[in-house]
Structures are given as structure tokens and as C-alpha cells.
Amino acid sequence: MQLKSIQNSIQQVVVAIASALKIEVEVADRQLFRVAGTGAIKSNVWQEMRDEDYVYRRCMDTGEPVIIEAPGHHELCRPCLHFGKCPELGEVCCPIKVEDSTIGVIGLIALQPEQKERLFADLPANLSFLQQMAALIASKMIEHQYYQEQLLIKQKISTLIHYLDHGIVMIDREGRCDFINPAARKLLHLGEEDYPDSDLIAQFPKNLGTKSSGAGESIGQTLFLLTKNGYRQLYVNYHHLDAGKQEWNTVIVLQDPEQIATAASQITEGSALGFEEIIGKNQAIIGLKDLMRKTANSRSPILIHGESGTGKHFFAQSIHYFSERRDKPFITLNCAVLSEDALQRQLFGEPVRGTKHAAHGALERAGGGTLFLDDIAEMPLSAQLTLLRVLEERAIRKEDSAKPIPLELRLIAATDKNLEDLVAQGSFRQDLFYKLNVIPLFVPSLKDRREDILPLARYFLNKHARANSKTFRSMDDGFQKTLVSYHWPGNIRELSNVIEYAVNIESNQELTKASMPAYLRDIDYHSLDLLSDGDLNLRSMEKEAIRRAIIVVKERGESKDKASELLGIGRATLFRKLQEYGL
CATH class of the missing domain: 1.10.10 (Arc Repressor Mutant, subunit A)
Structure with missing residues (x-):
């Protein structure tokens, strides 16, 4: 908590106090930085109290009021640079506390004889009043923090809603749409700035928007909705708000039934995921699968090396589902997309506001399962040191716990960088590299396993055709030869992208070279296997x-x-x- 964040409010409070008591007032924060002041003190606001903060420091250290009747001569003032020549004639200060934590100090300062007389003439009443003003400032600090937290929550919720795959439509009591996210606009075939009109809203059953169900209750059904592009089948879920009212606010959640079916299929497939699902006859892939089988149930860390797009995440999942940990969590963290602070919180947990406990980080949440750290080369050095300590002790130490928490998980890391080069450059810890690289796995690039390109392409063709409700029987000769001849810098990820593009573009039953992205259409039919x-x-x-x-x-x-x-x-x-x- 920073008193600086409510400086305007504090300044108004101290001006009011000074006007009422005819005594100067000063407020400093936890770092002994002047936040507010009146009279001659006002010119020193926003300045640090160097070598003159000993009285306030005592107040903050003890959490109790401090009364100085002779500033410059009191024992507390001895280290001060104004000792023996202090311009102050009297001082009374008390701490500003929030939840038993001192966040600053407020003081009454007498700079004139008449101010000193007023200050000490009725000291108990002035001290009591000062403590009430300290409580007022603390309440404003709490109010400000609550407002900031609510603002942050609102921003998080807004961001979350906008990036949800599900469509969200909010209908007010008058039956008008007052919010719609991009996913809902796409599902309802609306423009980027369009809202559903009354005709579209009227297609939602009226009995599901009234008091026929309880507040918070969720009701769902499949509907055919008439949009400007024709009928669209959607699964519609209703959530009612404001219980006890005669009319309701309603949140409508829209989903594509085909996406639901695809997700269910992926979950079913994922539960049985094993090494047999890894497509490939290349000798390097066969050797890799053999090594994965041998080490799947080991507790030792695995480091997967491979270019971007080669499927390192998929290989990590395969190890997990083949192992005895398959029924435990598989937690993924990408070190490249999180800030240093966010990565520390995600890995090791963060304090829960209002308690002395910390939320579980990924290391704890993966208990008994597997933690996959992708792009480990991007992990900041500070986080590397903490992770190294955890791996060496096989335990997590938390401030809110006297005992270390045993670490029961399998750690798999992945990188597309040469970590040995990074170690030489000083950007990756050598001791952590050796700790992670106990079992190194090397995933070959797609250009080095050309015999697997067509089997992979057929797999992606079936996958993307099913997801887009299309039926393709084959890929023509030109399409296949181009796939085999291309050098695939984006590896399997790029191959999947090309097939998905072709599935969306092609309207016939067979993929042709014309179905490909433009940059592939001019490639000649040359491959290492097909050269004469x-x-x-x-x-x-x-x-x-x-x-x-x-x-x-x-x-x-x-x-x-x-x-x-x-x-x-x-x-x-x-x-x-x-x-x-x-x-």
C-alpha cells in the first residue's frame, strides 16, 4: 500500500486538521517520504526525510504514538542533523495502520510558540483527534485499494470475456443486448461493431429469460437461429442474474455444437495418448520412441531439444500418458510468454490476500504428475536459481510454512535453443542445465524425416476436414510432391497450418496445388526421394x-x-x- 497513491485526499485531510487546530500537520509514508504537509512544511512535500526522520521511525517501529516536547534536545533527536537547533518547538505523531500494519505516520508540528501552547494545552484531546485522523486516512487507503482491486478485476473479466472461445451475450431487463463479445459476433454472423437486433433476440425462448428458473441456474438447449447468413445451429446456455426481481438480466453463452463434439473427441483421444499415436517411420523417431518407453516411469528430469514447431509439447504429453502418472495432472508453463514476476508466481505460488497462506503454484498443482516447462531457455536467471534449489532439495519452502513441502512430480523441459551456448554466454545456469539434461531427447526437424511428411499430412487432412465438416478423399500428385519437396522451416506446425488452409480453401473432393498458400504454389516437384x-x-x-x-x-x-x-x-x-x- 502506497500513501502516495491517495496524496490529494491526504492533503485535503491535513489542511482541514491544520485549519481546525491551528497547528501544522505532516504525513510521511513507510519509506519516510513526505506525502502531505501544511504551512512551511508544504514546500517539502514529495521530498525524502533524510537524517531527520528518527521520531517518525520510532513511531513506525513501535506502532505507538510519540510525543516530543523539546525537539532538538530529546534523546531521540540526537542523531538528527538538526539536533540542538531544531526549528520545531513541539511534535506529536501517531502511526497510520491498515490491518495491524503501519503504512505511514501523521504528525502535529508546532513551529510557533502559540502553536506549541495549543498543542500541549489539551494533549489527550489532540492526540485522540490525531488518531482518528490517522484512522480516516487508513480508511481512505483501504477504499482506494478496494477500488483498484475492483478495477483490476473488471479489467481481467473484460479481457477474459473478450478472449473466450464461447460467445457471450448479455440481455438487460428491457430485452436489449448491452454486451456481446467477439466470439458471439462471429457465431451470430455479426459485424465487428454490430449488436443483435430485436428480431434475433426474440428467437431466444422467452420463458428462459424470465422468472421460470432460479437465479444463477444454468439452462441449455440447441437452437436454430436465423442470422443474416441463414440458419445457424448453436448450443445456447442461459444464466439468470438478480434473484428476487420480477424481471431478469440474462447472460447467454453460445457454443458451436461441432466444436463441442471435437473437444470431446480430443479429450477421449488424449486419455489414451501413448507412443503409438506418434506418427513416423523415420529411424530417429523410432529410436526416440524407444528411449521414451524406457524412461517414461523414471523420476529423472527430461530435456527435449528440437526446433520450433517439431511437436515437443506433444512428446512431453505422450511421456506423461504412457507413464504411471497418467491419472495425475499434466501442467504446462511457457517460460517465454510470462514476465519474470508472473513466472515466479505461476511456478511457486503467490500470497492470498487477507490470509497468511499462499496459493499453490504449478510445482504443487502438478503433485504426483508432470510439470512441462516449455521454452526453458527464456527463464530469467532469478527463477532459474529458485528452480535449481527446488530440484536439488526436491521440496518447496514457503514463508507461511515451517516445514518444506515434498516435491512429487516429473519435470520435463523443452527448448529450441542451444543451452550449452547460452551457458557459455552466461544467460543460462550451468548447474541447472546439468540438472535438467539428465535424459536428453532430440526431436528431428521435419526436413530430416521426409518419409513422414505424407503420413503426417494425411493425419492433419482427416483432423481438419472433420473439424470443418468437410470430406476430402485424397491429395493429388502435385500437392503431395510439393509437400515432400518443401524444406518446412516451421516444421510440423507449419505443415498442419498448410493443410488446414487447403481444407478451408478447396471446394472439391481432392486437395490440389492450387489449394496451397501462395508461397508454396511455385515450388517445383523436386524432393530428395523423387530426384532422378x-x-x-x-x-x-x-x-x-x-x-x-x-x-x-x-x-x-x-x-x-x-x-x-x-x-x-x-x-x-x-x-x-x-x-x-x-x-
Whole structure:
């Protein structure tokens, strides 16, 4: 709590006190920073009380009022730079407390003889009044903090609602829509700024918007709603608010039935997830699955190495579901998307307001299960040190607990960076690297397992076709050859994206090269497996590789020199080759 945040209110209070008592008033925060003042003191507001804060410090340390009748000569004042020559003639101060915690000090200061006389003439009454004013400031601080918390909650809820996959529509007592989130607009085929009109709202059954059900009760059913693009089948759930009123506010939750079915299917599939679900005949993949089987039930940490998009999260899940921990939680934290403070809270827990306890962090929530730390290379050094201590002790130590909490989980981390290089650079702890890299797993890139590209493509074709209620029988020869010949810098994630794009674009029963994103349509049908003897001329292959790299960066809207990064050559070499091949 910072008194600075309500400085205007405090200044109004001290001015009122000074007017009533005809004595100067001063307020300082916990760091002995002047927050408010009157008279000659006012010019020192927003300044730190250096070497003159000993009386206030005693007040905050003891939590009790302090009375000084002879400032500059009192024993408390001895360390002060004004000792023996203090401009103050008298001082009475008392602590400002919130929940037994001192957050500042308020003082009555006599700078003139008549002010000193008024201050000490009726000291008990003045002290009592000062304590009441301290309580008033504390109440304003609590009120401000409550307001800030409510504002934060409102912002969180607003953000959450806007990013929910479910559509949210709020209907007021007059039957008008007063809130709708982007997902609901999409489901109802509305524009970005449009609200449902009365005709659309009228399609929701009236008996579900009145007092026929209790407040907070949820009622759901499948409806066919007429939108501007035709009928749309949606699963509609109603939540009523304001119990006891004759009319109701209603929150309507909209879901796509097909998405519900897909989610249920994914949950069912996920419960049986194992290594057999990993598609691949590549020798590296076969060896990887064998190593995963051998180590699935070990307690030792696993570090998964692999380029972005190779499926490291999927491999971590497979280990979990194959192991004896399959019925326990699988908790994921991405170290790259959380701030340092947020990552610490998510991992180790954070204090619960109003209690002496802390909420469980991911390390505790994963109890008995698996904690997957993705992008571990992005973890700040401070969090690395804390994690290392936890792994070494296999226990969590909390301020609210005298005993360490035993750590019962399997830790799996993943990275697309070379951690040994980061250790050499000093941005990753060497001791943590060795602690995590007990069982290293190396996931090959898609370009290094070309024999798996088509089986993976067929899997994604079935998956995305089912999700989009489409039926595709096959991929034509040109489509397949392009898949095999492309170098896939985005790996399996990019392959899935390309197939999903094609599923949405193609209206026939077969995917063709024309179904592909633009940057893939100009790639020739060359692959390492399909090259004829005449295609093995190194000069021809080099020219083709450069031509394809130029196409890729062009489609991405990047400058031509970015192609050098794709090819693994210098810019000067690239431009010399472009001139040499007339590209």
C-alpha cells in the first residue's frame, strides 16, 4: 500500500486538521517520504526525510504514538542533523495502520510558540483527534485499494470475456443486448461493431429469460437461429442474474455444437495418448520412441531439444500418458510468454490476500504428475536459481510454512535453443542445465524425416476436414510432391497450418496445388526421394534452392537478403549467386 497513491485526499485531510487546530500537520509514508504537509512544511512535500526522520521511525517501529516536547534536545533527536537547533518547538505523531500494519505516520508540528501552547494545552484531546485522523486516512487507503482491486478485476473479466472461445451475450431487463463479445459476433454472423437486433433476440425462448428458473441456474438447449447468413445451429446456455426481481438480466453463452463434439473427441483421444499415436517411420523417431518407453516411469528430469514447431509439447504429453502418472495432472508453463514476476508466481505460488497462506503454484498443482516447462531457455536467471534449489532439495519452502513441502512430480523441459551456448554466454545456469539434461531427447526437424511428411499430412487432412465438416478423399500428385519437396522451416506446425488452409480453401473432393498458400504454389516437384539421376547436378540443385528461398521471402513480405538466412550463406554470397544464375 502506497500513501502516495491517495496524496490529494491526504492533503485535503491535513489542511482541514491544520485549519481546525491551528497547528501544522505532516504525513510521511513507510519509506519516510513526505506525502502531505501544511504551512512551511508544504514546500517539502514529495521530498525524502533524510537524517531527520528518527521520531517518525520510532513511531513506525513501535506502532505507538510519540510525543516530543523539546525537539532538538530529546534523546531521540540526537542523531538528527538538526539536533540542538531544531526549528520545531513541539511534535506529536501517531502511526497510520491498515490491518495491524503501519503504512505511514501523521504528525502535529508546532513551529510557533502559540502553536506549541495549543498543542500541549489539551494533549489527550489532540492526540485522540490525531488518531482518528490517522484512522480516516487508513480508511481512505483501504477504499482506494478496494477500488483498484475492483478495477483490476473488471479489467481481467473484460479481457477474459473478450478472449473466450464461447460467445457471450448479455440481455438487460428491457430485452436489449448491452454486451456481446467477439466470439458471439462471429457465431451470430455479426459485424465487428454490430449488436443483435430485436428480431434475433426474440428467437431466444422467452420463458428462459424470465422468472421460470432460479437465479444463477444454468439452462441449455440447441437452437436454430436465423442470422443474416441463414440458419445457424448453436448450443445456447442461459444464466439468470438478480434473484428476487420480477424481471431478469440474462447472460447467454453460445457454443458451436461441432466444436463441442471435437473437444470431446480430443479429450477421449488424449486419455489414451501413448507412443503409438506418434506418427513416423523415420529411424530417429523410432529410436526416440524407444528411449521414451524406457524412461517414461523414471523420476529423472527430461530435456527435449528440437526446433520450433517439431511437436515437443506433444512428446512431453505422450511421456506423461504412457507413464504411471497418467491419472495425475499434466501442467504446462511457457517460460517465454510470462514476465519474470508472473513466472515466479505461476511456478511457486503467490500470497492470498487477507490470509497468511499462499496459493499453490504449478510445482504443487502438478503433485504426483508432470510439470512441462516449455521454452526453458527464456527463464530469467532469478527463477532459474529458485528452480535449481527446488530440484536439488526436491521440496518447496514457503514463508507461511515451517516445514518444506515434498516435491512429487516429473519435470520435463523443452527448448529450441542451444543451452550449452547460452551457458557459455552466461544467460543460462550451468548447474541447472546439468540438472535438467539428465535424459536428453532430440526431436528431428521435419526436413530430416521426409518419409513422414505424407503420413503426417494425411493425419492433419482427416483432423481438419472433420473439424470443418468437410470430406476430402485424397491429395493429388502435385500437392503431395510439393509437400515432400518443401524444406518446412516451421516444421510440423507449419505443415498442419498448410493443410488446414487447403481444407478451408478447396471446394472439391481432392486437395490440389492450387489449394496451397501462395508461397508454396511455385515450388517445383523436386524432393530428395523423387530426384532422378539427371537432377543430381549440384549446380542445378543450388540454383533451385536459391530460387525457392527467394519465393519464400517474397511471399512473407521480407527483403531479398533474408533468403541468405534460409540458405545458411552470407549476404554477399547470396547476391553473387543471384547474379551468376540470373535470378
